[in-house]
Amino acid sequence: MIPASVLVVNINIFIIFYLKQLKKSNT
DSSP states (O other): OOOHHHHHHHHHHHHHHHHHHHHHHHO
């Protein structure tokens, strides 16, 4: 089973990457 902390870190990385992609497409 995956620890909750690892899951949270992965979600944060995904959100940051997603936001960066949005900024690139907006510019």
